[in-house]
């Protein structure tokens with residue numbers, strides 16, 4: 035299939051055989067999929083040659099930008115040398131060893147033991163198994179329940195969906211797995227009426243203590259949270275939130291899992307979101323920016339408190355065929371080197387991150403449709419409202435953000451619509467000029483949406 039130009043032919047074959055992720059198959063078949071064929075830097079092209087500024091870095095993941103020849107070369111070389119081997123039954127490869135050491139060196143102190151997986155979902159399933167084994171080995175087998183947040187996103191396997199707080203995903207199956215509970219998320223703009231951000235941060239964190247006492251501390255295994263909630267709409271917590279969450283975890287001896295699948299590898303202006311928010315997690319899943327999406331790979335960093343117990347527990351009957359896949363490990367290792375050698379983390383924190391947020395705030399200040407700009411580093415959300423003062427939200431059925439997303443796409447900018455928010459998470463290599471282009475396109479999209487929605 036090399037004739038990419040025939041959109042209709044591609045779309046009808048796609049509709050006939052390809053079941054998409056997070057899509058209504060029947061509706062999409064009628065609409066026809068968008069066919070992306072090339073990528074370079076912060077841009078992708080569709081099969082009709084339209085250039086799009088990828089404001090989402092794929093799915094929050096293409097940190098170093100598209101078309102990095104050095105990553106393709108390393109993948110090709112590794113494929114020729116050793117296209118596959120596994121880490122089961124006592125075997126390893128130099129690529130697994132190098133990447134595990136590199137991740138251990140980069141993660142916050144003490145998270146020195148690395149398991150590999152193929153996706154963030156598998157990484158989180160891995161964590162559920164490890165944590166429940168930890169408590170069994172500790173002689174506390176009733177400590178089985180994980181507590182997550184509303185609008186938390188941890189993946190699409192049964193376990194990961196149960197960890198997450200997405201009601202539209204829970205609704206997919208009649209029953210969620212037992213042993214998972216959820217508390218409110220810490221989004222001040224939506225839930226904090228009447229409280230300062232700091233007061234609300236404490237309130238949202240204390241929901242964890244209430245839930246632990248409701249469940250019984252001896253039944254609770256761990257709390258899982260994204261340092262900043264990504265797919266839930268870029269919910270950046272008040273400064274009082276994580277210190278209080280950690281105080282509560284320590285008080286009831288609850289393990290802490292920081293899900294760094296989005297926040298990891300420079301997105302927030304630190305290597306990991308945990309470092310930005312002062313989180314000392316016991317376990318940390320990561321994926322996406324780990325390889326910039328060039329190949330599927332995920333990892334779990336395990337801290338000494340948990341690993342030292344697992345280490346005494348004999349056989350760890352867990353793993354995947356492609357855990358530590360040598361080509362994925364080689365590319366991920368080289369990807370990390372690019373992030374480090376080009377100083378991308380510092381650049382996000384000190385240059386393009388501040389410029390990105392300052393530009394979005396300037397746009398928002400002069401646009402009646404934007405009620406809040408939130409986020410850190412190179413991740414942001416513009417929350418669309420009917421009215422800024424008094425704060426008046428759109429009704430759920432009024433899909434202003436989706437309308438805006440479609441308009442942006444037609445104008446050459448890719449963004450996410452999450453609820454009533456437009457979400458942006460561009461490659462870490464984005465330039466100021468590309469941010470200016472993004473903001474210009476955003477303004478046009480917001481103007482079109484305001485004209486369509488605000489009477």
Ligand SMILES: Cc1ncc(COP(=O)(O)O)c(CNc2cccc(C(=O)O)c2)c1O
Nearest residue numbers: 153154155187188189260264265293295296
């Ligand atoms: C925090 C977090 N944890 C785990 C996962 C699962 O990773 P995998 O997809 O590789 O199994 C994610 C993934 N995040 C994700 C995946 C797909 C869509 C969107 C969206 O924003 O619509 C976000 C994520 O954002």
